[in-house]
Amino acid sequence: MLERARRGERRALDELVEAHRLPLWRFAMRLTGNGAEADDLAQDTLVRALRALEGFRGEAALRTWLLRIASNLWIERVGKAERRRRDDREVEEVAPPDPPRLVEGLLARERQDELRRAVAGLPPRQRATLVLKVYHEMTFEQVAATLGCPVGTAKANYHHALSRLRRELGAIGASGGAT
């Protein structure tokens, strides 16, 4: 199907797009947090997949392969800008800490927005790792294969992502013990 779609066969392209549009778009939304950017990322991913057919190793792994392309594309695209923004935020973090954000009775919608903002504030690789781990329920081996990094790096990224989110969200249970 990929090969036929690449040659411009309308039906094959339709099938490919329809089969992967929604999961790919949702994944892109988790990464970008923005509909237009998610469109761009998901569309670029499919085009890159068609262009890089030789890198594809079998129909069963197609979705994982697409996630890999999307992740790498996104990390490559926004990594630099994200790092710059993160640096800005880290400067802000030197300021006196905000009051605890978790307030009993907080509206669910506000909490959801807060979670989304916190996830959006993660560095790209941490965010991609978190999304693959939490929403795609991948093992660390699968995450590592998808992002093209060592398993240890995937574990470290996940660890840092959770630590950062908890710090950002003021979640209960302070990280780090006494011993």
Next chain:
Amino acid sequence: MRCEQVQRALRSDEALSGELAEHLAGCESCRASWAADEALVAELRELPNAEPPSGHPRSFRRGVEARLRAETRPAAPSRNVAPVGLAAAAALLVLLGAVALLPLSEGTGAGAPPEAPMALLSPEDLTPGDLIRLEEAALTLAPASGEEIGAQVWATALGGETEWIGELSDEEQRALLEALDEDLG
């Protein structure tokens, strides 16, 4: 085992080994941290999926097609201009023209193929917006066959084959092109 090691291990999907379990049993801080991780992940999983806007399948597909076309445009080799390139270029016109002028297809003749209209609407000159308008025009003019014609328009622009273009005589092509030219004002 230090607390930091324990918390990293818990986040690494490691099985609760004896040492790990022993530490957890005696460390309230690590138990609280583990529970906080679990609660956070559960909250994240409960975040509702964003849904794309209505009309997304169509707009998304067009976005992909436009990207493919944009990628193939600079790579289009000039050696394809004739005869395949001309046929593809003409196909764009004929595909749309054929919708409105199907009766003309019964005519015969051996006139020279028109050149100006082909040059006017080479696939490489068309924007995605042009393709969309062509497709929509095909659907409007011939609801029954417009979808297939629209598909052919896109296939042509994307470098696909349009088999039936070769079935039209030069006279038929010229008639269709002239009619289309007139239609475009």
